[in-house]
Amino acid sequence: MSSCQRAARPLLQSLRQEYLIRRTSHLPRAFSTSAPRQDEDPTTTTTAPSTPPPISSTKSMDQLEAAANSMGGETRKFRMKERLLDRETTTAHWAERKLISMGTPPVGSRRRRAALRTSENVPFEQLPYQCFQEARKILQEDRQEKIQAIAKELAKIKRLEDTPADQVPGGERKKNLRLASLRKYLEELKILADVNDPVVKRKFEDGLGDMDKPIYRYYAEKKWRGMPYRIITQRIQQLNIVPDVLPKFDPTVDVELFFRRIKVNPGVILDSRITEVPPRLKVQVFNPGERLVSIVVMDSDVPNPETDSFERRCHYLAANVSLSPNEPSLPLGNVDKEKQLAVRWLPAFSQKGAPYHRLSVFVLEQKPGEILDIAKLRELYSGRDGFSLKSYRDKFGLTPVGFNIFRTVWDESTAGVMERAGVPGADVEFKFKRVYSMKEEKKARGWEAKRQKPKYRGLWKYSKRIHGISRGRR
Structure with missing residues (x-):
């Protein structure tokens, strides 16, 4: 325990005791009527006589008391549930998950919320230090x-x-x-x-x-420039995104990838079934103002057996998507299909025997005030195959600013995903060709060459290059 914690603990304990005393002092005292004791004369009690219920009543006293208790229990349960679903003070795991699913995540850390729930609601700027x-x-x-x-x-x-x-x-x-x-x-x-x-x-x-204020954008960029920026630049280098996809690229925008409410770490290998639903992007920009961006998801490892090489395929393309510092969420499935969507979402898949496929997610910023022609984009890239991000960038004057990546391999559910997406080739399996050495076989030299005759059979056990039993280098 640090010296600061030792000094603050007595103060925190006194604040908690005062809070509990104030809380219990305001509670009304509960009175209850009970039956007299056996040794007490019932005629000497001073309680007012109660009128018995009529015989013709439809409910007995026991039923009425049970109904009242059940109503009181339901009210208490409702109040307890409301208190547990308070995003400022909740610490229950199920309540946190429910708040996140409702779109109102809990505020701060669980330790902070527990401290607020067990102490007085003193404003942060009025702490008594x-x-x-x-x-x-x-x-x-x-x-x-x-x-x-x-x-x-x-x-x-x-x-x-x-x-x-x-x-x-x-x-x-x-x-x-x-x-x-x-x-x-x-x-x-x-x-x-x-x-x-x-x-x-x-x-x-x-x-x-409020991300519209420069101080919060400064804090957000400072946080992103730490570990997240280092990880994404490491993935760009490790997975050879540069120069396979672009000749040079340095991200300036934080892009987070979510599949079915699951955050995807950059470069992770995903199951094919997860990628059937279009993902959601959280794109946090650090400069003010609203801008239009294009979103591209491409596979840069499509095998081509005819040319014995790899090609590229476009899995998703949307343009004219509005983006601002205060609205970072971009669900790819909710874009305008008439004015923004150029190529619909195609699930990630890899055929059996092929190496892993790299599916890159790029965010490209458009020129200020420029709106791309969606009909032209559909005409150019509706075929998906042979997509070039560099050509798309140069043709429309775009600037790549954000990046994320995930990978996919053949798994037990890939065939079903390809069938539901209408993609042929699930029965195709790739096999690597055996490449034989083109070097000539080396002839025996020295001691081994001189003792190849049968009269030296007793010495063959000391050599590995005699009469076809050779296992040495050639």
Whole structure:
């Protein structure tokens, strides 16, 4: 136990005791009537005589009490279920799964929710720690300085925008460069104003941050640039996505892949049945504004026995899909079939005997304000086979920004998946050809060459290259 935990434990225990005392002090005292004791004279009791129920009543007293108890039990169960389904304080595993399925996941970690449920609801910024409050005062003073600097920069930008280009040294080009530099510095000041605020950090860790604000985008990018970015770049290098698919590529957007509510780690081998349903993407961008993107899912390992090589196949293609920092979810099955979908989803499959197939998921950003012609895309890529991502990128001026990948191999359910998808070739099995060495057979030399005659039969046991029993190198 650290010194900080040892110092905070007495305070936490006192807060919990006060909370329990306040909670029990407000509870009304429950009174109940019971039968008198056997040694007590029933005529001396001071209780008011109760009128017996009429004989003609349809329900007896026992039935009424049982009904009241059952109603009270149902009410208590309902209240308990409501409390367990509170996304701020729940700690039950089944409640967490149900909240996630309802689209309202629990807030923060389970340890945080347990602490909130067993302690008073004190606002985070009003925690009774003197050092914490003194540090917040210093942070507030620093924030006020940053706000004043932001106001000055805004005034500079407005003054420069109102100035005609012919009055600026360097003309229109220098004016635009100066405006871009000032706006970039303004965004940095907005981040520095809130980067040390504990309330902002707490909201981001709980998943309640507004991604339209630059500080939360900064935190999200910083988190992604850690392990997730390293893993995805490692997969690009290990699985030879560069240069097999693109000559060079560095992702700048976080792309997470989900199949049937299951998050897929980059490069994992999936069962064919899971890929029958189109996946859902979570694409988190780190720059402001709304943009249009294209989504491509392609197989870069389609075997071709005629040419003894591998080709590419398009499994999904959609364009003109809107994307913004606050709306990262992109279900591929819910895109507009008339204005966005160019090539419908095809499940991942691999024929028997073939090596694993790499299915890459690319997110390509379109030019600002440009809308692609879906009819033209359907005409070009409806055949699926022979798809080239580099050609698609160059033809329509797209920029690859996001990437994820999964793999597939032949399994026991692949034949059924191919049959349901209408794909032929489930009965085809690939076999590797045996490649024989083209080197000439080496002749025996030295000691072995001199003792090949039958009179040296007693020495053959010391050699491995005599009379066809050779197992050495050739």
